[in-house]
Amino acid sequence: MSRLKPAHWFGLALVAIALLALPLVLTQVGTAWVRIANFAILFVFLSLGLNIVVGMAGLLDLGYIAFYAVGAYTWALLASPHFNLHLPFWAILPLGALLAGMAGAILGAPTLRLRGDYLAIVTLGFGEIVRIFMNNLSAPFNITNGPKGITRIDGFGAGGVNFSTTDTLFGIAFTGPAKYYYVLLVLMLLVIVVNLRLQNSRIGRAWVAIREDEIAAKAAGINTRNIKLLAFAMGASFGGIAGGMFAAMQGFVSPESFVLHESIMVLAMVVLGGMGNVWGVIAGALLLSFVPEFLRYTVEPAQQAIFGRLLIEPEVLRMLIFGAALVLTMRFRPAGLWPESRHKREMGERRA
Amino acid sequence: MDILLQQIINGLTTGSVYAIVALGYTMVYGVIQLINFAHGEVVMIGAMVAFSVIMALVGMGLPLPPFVIVLGGVLAAVPVCMAIGYLLERVAYRPLRHAPRLAPLITAIGMSIILQHLALLVWGRDPRAFPQIMENASFAVGGAAISSVQIAIILLSVTMMAGLTWFVYRTRFGIAIRATAEDVRVAGLMGVDANRVIAATFTIGAALGAVAGVMYGTYYGIAHYTMGFILGLKAFSAAVLGGIGNLAGAMLGGILLGLVEALGAGYIGDMTDLCRWPVFGELLAERCAADGHVVLFGSNYQDVFAFLVLILVLVFRPSGLLGERVAERA
Numbered sequence: 001m002s003r004l005k006p007a008h009w010f011g012l013a014l015v016a017i018a019l020l021a022l023p024l025v026l027t028q029v030g031t032a033w034v035r036i037a038n039f040a041i042l043f044v045f046l047s048l049g050l051n052i053v054v055g056m057a058g059l060l061d062l063g064y065i066a067f068y069a070v071g072a073y074t075w076a077l078l079a080s081p082h083f084n085l086h087l088p089f090w091a092i093l094p095l096g097a098l099l100a101g102m103a104g105a106i107l108g109a110p111t112l113r114l115r116g117d118y119l120a121i122v123t124l125g126f127g128e129i130v131r132i133f134m135n136n137l138s139a140p141f142n143i144t145n146g147p148k149g150i151t152r153i154d155g156f157g158a159g160g161v162n163f164s165t166t167d168t169l170f171g172i173a174f175t176g177p178a179k180y181y182y183v184l185l186v187l188m189l190l191v192i193v194v195n196l197r198l199q200n201s202r203i204g205r206a207w208v209a210i211r212e213d214e215i216a217a218k219a220a221g222i223n224t225r226n227i228k229l230l231a232f233a234m235g236a237s238f239g240g241i242a243g244g245m246f247a248a249m250q251g252f253v254s255p256e257s258f259v260l261h262e263s264i265m266v267l268a269m270v271v272l273g274g275m276g277n278v279w280g281v282i283a284g285a286l287l288l289s290f291v292p293e294f295l296r297y298t299v300e301p302a303q304q305a306i307f308g309r310l311l312i313e314p315e316v317l318r319m320l321i322f323g324a325a326l327v328l329t330m331r332f333r334p335a336g337l338w339p340e341s342r343h344k345r346e347m348g349e350r351r352a
Numbered sequence: 353m354d355i356l357l358q359q360i361i362n363g364l365t366t367g368s369v370y371a372i373v374a375l376g377y378t379m380v381y382g383v384i385q386l387i388n389f390a391h392g393e394v395v396m397i398g399a400m401v402a403f404s405v406i407m408a409l410v411g412m413g414l415p416l417p418p419f420v421i422v423l424g425g426v427l428a429a430v431p432v433c434m435a436i437g438y439l440l441e442r443v444a445y446r447p448l449r450h451a452p453r454l455a456p457l458i459t460a461i462g463m464s465i466i467l468q469h470l471a472l473l474v475w476g477r478d479p480r481a482f483p484q485i486m487e488n489a490s491f492a493v494g495g496a497a498i499s500s501v502q503i504a505i506i507l508l509s510v511t512m513m514a515g516l517t518w519f520v521y522r523t524r525f526g527i528a529i530r531a532t533a534e535d536v537r538v539a540g541l542m543g544v545d546a547n548r549v550i551a552a553t554f555t556i557g558a559a560l561g562a563v564a565g566v567m568y569g570t571y572y573g574i575a576h577y578t579m580g581f582i583l584g585l586k587a588f589s590a591a592v593l594g595g596i597g598n599l600a601g602a603m604l605g606g607i608l609l610g611l612v613e614a615l616g617a618g619y620i621g622d623m624t625d626l627c628r629w630p631v632f633g634e635l636l637a638e639r640c641a642a643d644g645h646v647v648l649f650g651s652n653y654q655d656v657f658a659f660l661v662l663i664l665v666l667v668f669r670p671s672g673l674l675g676e677r678v679a680e681r682a
Contacts, residue, residue, distance in 0.1 A: 060454055062461070110667045116453055117387045118592070118666060125585055125659040132655055140626070140639075140646040260581065264465055271458055312473060319469045326462025330455045331447055 019185060023178035034177040038249060040289035041184040042242050047269040047285040048195050048278065049238025054267065055275035056204060057231035058211030060120040062263055063107075063127025067236040069134065069258035070103050071096035071243025073144065076253045079154035082145060089156055093244045100240025101233040108232035112225055127263055134255040149254025156183055156248040180249050187245070191238060195278045198234075207231055208276070261319060268322040272329050274336025283338050288325065292318040354495030359618040360611065361493070365502045365571060367610020368509035372564040373587030374594070374602035375516060376557030382533040382597035383553045386453070389460035390440050392584020393467040394433050394558045398565030399575040400475050402429040403482060410483050418485040422570065429562040436467070437558025441551050464580075471577040479576040482569050505567045512560060513603050519556075520599060529553060533597065582655060586613075589662040595675020604673060609658055617654040624648035 026033040046068060053061045074096035078087045107126050111119045138146030155176075198204045206227045209217035218224050247253050265288065273284020296314040303311050312320075329336060373395055380388040402425030409421045416424075444459040490499040520526040531539035532549040540546050568583065569575040586609060594605025625647050626632040627640035636646050665672060 054454075058454065060457055110663055114666060114670055117457055118670075120389075120457055121387065121585070121588055121592075122662065122666065125589075125662060128582070128585065129656055129659050132653065136650075136652050139650075140648065261465070264461060267458070267461070316469050316472055319465055323462045323465035323469065327444065327459045327466070330451075330459045330462070334448075334451060334455055 020182075023175075023181040027175055027178060031175055031177055034175065034181060036290070036293050038177055038180050038184055040286055041181070041188050042246055043266065043269060043289045044188055044282050044285045045191055045238055045242035045245075046266045047273070047281045048191055049235045049242070050266050051195070051235075051270050051276065051278070051281045052198070052207070052238070053231050053235035054270055055277070055281065056199070056207040056211065057228060058116070058207075059108075059228065059231065060116050061123045061232075061235070062120050062260075062267065063123035063125070063130070064235070064239060064266055065258050065260075065262040066127045066130040067100040067104055067239030068243040068246065068262070069130055069255075070100040070236075071240030072247040072253045072257070073134065073150075073243075074099055074240070075244040075247035076150040076153050077143075079248075080150055081152055082150050086154055089244075089248070093241055096244040097237040097240040100243070101237035104232040104234075104236025105229050107236075108229050112228050124260070124263075127258075127260060131255050131258055134258070144255075147255060149252060149256070151252050153247050153251045153253065155251060156180065156245070177249075180245075184245060187241070191241075192278065192282070199278055203227065203230065211276075261322075264319075264326075265322050268325045272325045272337060274339040277336070277338055280336050280338030284336065287337075288322065292321060295321075355618060356615075357494055357496035359614040361496055361498050361502060363611035363614030364607065365505050365610070366614065367590075367607035368506050369564050369568050369571070369606075370583075370587050370590045370609050371603045371606025372509055372512060372560050372567070373583060374591040374606045375513070375599065376561045377588050377591040378594070378596055378599060378602040379529075379553040379557050381591070382599075383529065383536075383550055384445065384449070385597075386445065386456055387460075387588065388440070388445075388554065388557065389457060389584075390444070390464035390467060391557065391561060392580035392582075392587070393464045393471070394436050394440070394580070395561040395565040395568070395583055395587075396575070396577060396580030397436060397467065397471055398429040398433045398558075398562030399569040399579065400471055400480070400565075400577070401432045402426060402562075402566040403480050403569060403575045404475075405429070406483060406485070410485060421485055422566070426563055426566050429566055430559050433558040433562035433565075434555040437554040437561075438551055440558075441554040445554075446547070446550070468577055468580065475575075475577060477577070479574050482573045482575060484573065501570055505571060508563070508567065512563065516556070516560070517599065525549075525552065586655075586658040589658040589665075592672055593661055593665050595672025598672070598674045601672055601674035608673075609661060612661060613654060613657045616657045617651040620653065621647050621650045624650075 022037060023034050026037055046064070049067075050061060050064045053059050053064070075092050077083055078085050078092050078095070079089075080086075107123065108119075111122045134144045135147050137144040138148075144150070206217065206222045209220065209222060210224055210227060214224055246257075250257075266285075269285040269288045270281050271284070272288060273282065274280025292314070295317060299312070299317060300310065300314055303309070333339075373391070376391045376394075377388060380386065380391075402422075405428040406421055406425040409416065409424050440460070440463055444463045445456050448456040448459060488499045488501055490497040491503075520529055528539065528544045528549050529552070531542060531544055532546055536546050539549075565575075568579070587606065590605035590609040591602045592605070593609055594601025594603070596602075622628070625645045626636055627645050632646075633640060639646050
């Protein structure tokens with residue numbers, strides 16, 4: 001990395017202050033917006049994880065949310081009255097990441113020899129299977145509590161701080177969601193650093209090589225099978241961590257939260273932002289997290305005012321936006337809003 | 353009642369529907385080597401359109417025979433689905449034909465999400481019950497029962513399969529389709545308009561899908577805006593089982609998958625009843641005495657079978673039962 005100039009330091013400091021002050025500002029607007037910001041960060045996690053699989057290694061994964069579910073259920077089962085276990089976060093989060101990573105490798109193994117579209121269908125099916133199991137593993141032995149889900153899950157806890165209540169520090173009130181925001185922010189910085197380092201590492205370059213031309217990559221001495229499995233496992237483990245934080249934040253998980261649409265949403269974020277580019281993916285995740293929320297608060301009253309009733313529910317509108325984002329990005333800007341330079345060349349050339 | 357025979361009859365019925373949907377996947381794949389991800393949604397829209405028309409016809413109170421009413425639904429659904437199939441090809445596939453493989457897959461997923469939610473806007477979130485207009489007479493066959501709807505579905509499917517086979521193997525346009533599947537460029541040199549052929553496979557597949565959607569809706573008596581997803585997944589598994597790109601394979605795969613699913617759902621409960629297992633039976637003696645059975649996986653896992661079949665085929669015989677080309681990653 002090149003040395004940063006003073007101007008860059010100044011810019012970084014401004015971004016840091018803005019990120020630190022954000023929940024306090026948002027709390028003034030409404031605590032709901034702090035929650036929305038938290039979910040945006042979770043989606044940044046998920047998008048970065050999926051970016052490893054789809055963006056860097058070029059393997060289309062449509063069941064990504066299953067790994068999020070694995071992480072969430074790991075937390076839910078190990079820190080709730082359901083089994084009367086209350087393990088601390090430093091035990092559960094890594095375990096969730098590990099389990100999700102293993103699930104990713106197991107899923108990837110049978111499809112690695114095959115073309116990308118088979119992989120897409122298998123992962124699509126896998127996402128659905130995980131949901132079927134979550135729904136039905138309540139009998140004969142109650143493991144997941146079925147469609148009712150698991151309630152009263154322990155929140156995040158560290159250093160005696162309670163993350164579900166409001167605390168006052170230096171005269172500033174920090175609400176529960178605001179405190180989660182800071183934890184998520186720290187985790188997000190970690191994840192971003194890991195991703196940036198990966199992007200320029202031997203492994204990252206191997207992933208890109210496989211995406212560009214698998215046979216050439218193999219000829220260049222890359223163990224394509226192991227490297228692809230690694231992409232799956234690493235991508236999935238990010239999903240596992242995000243899932244654990246989701247369970248802690250919500251205090252409740254049920255199979256309803258892990259439907260196909262969630263996988264598609266994350267995919268749309270990666271595609272819109274620019275497959276393979278960490279900053280592009282982050283931008284895509286933030287954009288597609290906030291825009292539907294803004295619309296929720298504007299389109300609904302607008303429809304009421306114009307038509308006198310609600311024609312398009314915000315949820316439906318959101319999915320239509322995600323679908324359109326996928327189609328339009330691929331048609332008109334296939335490398336995304338903020339493309340990775342290498343990917344841009346590739347996508348641009350072949351379109352001619 | 354003979355459970356084995358009954359499950360075979362049920363499996364043949366759902367299997368015929370899977371086979372017809374699978375034909376849509378396999379035709380498109382044969383020509384452009386890409387999966388039509390939105391095909392399941394086309395089937396769903398077929399069922400929904402037919403449902404609306406059937407309801408309207410019933411609502412008019414005309415003294416029409418039930419057969420004519422259902423036929424009216426089919427006749428309305430087929431052109432709508434053909435238009436959507438054509439639109440899909442034009443919007444999601446044609447502009448990206450020379451782009452990297454990932455690109456058309458992603459647009460197709462986008463289109464399927466859009467179609468699904470447009471259907472939600474039109475028909476709402478609640479499942480729609482197909483009106484029970486046909487008196488569903490059932491006939492006894494060697495200890496099992498087969499209903500008139502089941503007979504109609506199986507006969508109609510066989511007719512469509514025969515018709516499609518005739519079309520592909522005995523007509524000029526069918527030859528053009530097969531030539532394009534073999535080699536797009538050489539077919540082009542022989543005067544085949546590849547664009548027309550590709551668009552035609554999408555629309556023919558969609559027309560078959562529309563009929564399949566109506567059959568599925570009539571059989572289960574229900575239509576829902578999310579039904580296309582699982583049905584599409586199963587039909588795709590069927591196409592892979594038979595060997596994707598191969599018409600006979602899709603038919604065989606569909607029927608086999610229907611049978612596997614029906615027999616699996618029929619017997620998995622008994623097979624995973626822990627009370628019948630040696631060690632677990634003793635460990636759970638108390639529960640077994642109280643409940644009679646401790647079933648690990650019941651018929652609620654029915655949807656898992658298609659997926660298991662898909663994984664097993666991909667691991668052990670990726671080219672499918674009748675396929676020749678091995679689907680190595682290009």
